[in-house]
Amino acid sequence: MEEKASSSGGVFGRVLGLCSALLEWVQRLGMLMFAPRHKLDGGMVVLRGGKVGEGGFSYVFGGVEAGSWRRVVLKQVRIDEPEQYASAMREVEAHRRFDHPNLMPLLDFSASRSVALMVFPMCSRSLRQVIDAKVVEGGDAWVPEEFSRLFDGTCRGAKAIHASGLAHRDIKPENVLIDDGRAVLMDFGSMAEAKVELSSRRDALVLQDEASVRSTMSYRAPELWEPEAPAFLDTAKADVWALGCLLWAMAYGYSPFEADFPTGGKRPRVVECSHLRVLVTPAAPPKDAIGTRHEPDFFLRVQRASRALLVVDPNTRPDIDRALQLSVSLKEWGAHADPEA
Template sequence: MGHALCICSRSSITIDNKRYYFIQKLDEGGFSYVDLVEGAQDGRFYALKRILCHDREGRKEAQTEVEMHRMFNHPNILSLTGHAVMERGGKSEAWLLLPYISKGSLWSVLEKLRDKGSSMPESRILHIFRGICEGLKAIHDKGYAHRDLKPTNVLLEENDKPVLMDLGSMNKARIEVKGSREAMTVQDWAAQRCTISYRAPELFNVESHCIIDEKTDIWSLGCVLYCMMMLEGPYDLVFQKGDSVALAVQNRSPFHSHAASLKDSRRS
């Protein structure tokens, strides 16, 4: 793993003996931050993801994310430019240097369309969807599953080429559950790492003896396709209302209610 050095007032950092200048903050999550940085040598922009590691388990998870990125060399999966660990005050941060894609996420594009009262043409939907499928297939072919596929985890390059990102929830595609304790462990993990409105039904109530596999990604993939067509996820409204997403997912109710309301609006 590379060595990290913070210089002056954090205006510049060094990863793998290359200096990068801090430009601005891009995003912030529960345990991670994303900054825009510029390479001192090549003048290119990069996204620096800083993962806060509070304990040994956190450091292990960050290292797993690094390994997941390194496993793939595919046009529809975000590559890893460099990485390092920063030790500070008894705590550590994992730094992942990633390509910067200025167009942003698929979700940001869909939001703009919704604000304009517009929609995404079918040809564009199919183009993006195919790229997502190809990236997902590459992950599945390696025996892994993404587990948190959603519009905010799909970046779009200028030519609308989708790139899957945020590989921190990835794990082995096939998980054999033996007993109620293992089932609860998987269920608790899914509650923490798999976004609720895109989570597959089998992850809400994990059976005591079952096999969880890459089909969880296929469910999420269908939700992403729905979102591209409707400009909102099939269970986004359920979540926003504070209703039970788990119950709605198991009943598949939003698909029917949304389709009905869409028909009524067209009639009027």
């Protein structure tokens, strides 16, 4: 009787496998016949799938590489004027400068007078999605080892950018993807030279306008809200501020400057971000906040590390090396705190 059941189960499994293979073949045939096809300058041919996101001047699509059927992401940037073309080319060149496990690689690209196309590897999810699941929606709580590993990887990606004399200028959970458990920093469209000399009020206003467009408000450092001149700014320090916000968001759901906890509440509440708000030291969240309640000692250290990076004066704010020291300390504590380590 048991042998018969086992035999039936084996046949059923083979039938399911054949059906799955047939379905995949039909899907591939459908893409080959009907999906928009893009040939990139490096020779890659991408079959475009559905839209998965969009920005001010760009759309992001899922897709596959023809032949290998590798899943990829296709970023399509609309070009209406020369500055948009130059901006797209700067983004391409920024990707070409790096070969680092915590920075998103560019697989191929092409550009015309009306559109630029960039192809990237497909990652499983974003840090924002993980935060939403664990903290905002109250799912499985963070494991300290996973938490500290993702933050450490993000810091290492930022370190590689800073070592080249550049600053990312828009570090946030939406711009950190997760690939096989590894944090990958993406979206180099806001990247620029780290050192900025502001010799006039005009220079300060230009930087302010750039930041208002390219740097997300709730992760934007104080010196980018209303820059003063004359001054010499190292905007790599603005990335460190953003890392402090990101660390807080990983633990408590959002940047400390876009959310708070109502009295007696365990879930974060979104509030309006403003320049004045970023100048105020964030209030301590409750110890039993959703997402952190199972490891209060670890997340107290996280809170302290975040505050250490959120120094209003960029001249006294830590640099990326100090941020890495804090991330390593959290990794060591996380490995100790994790019962499965």
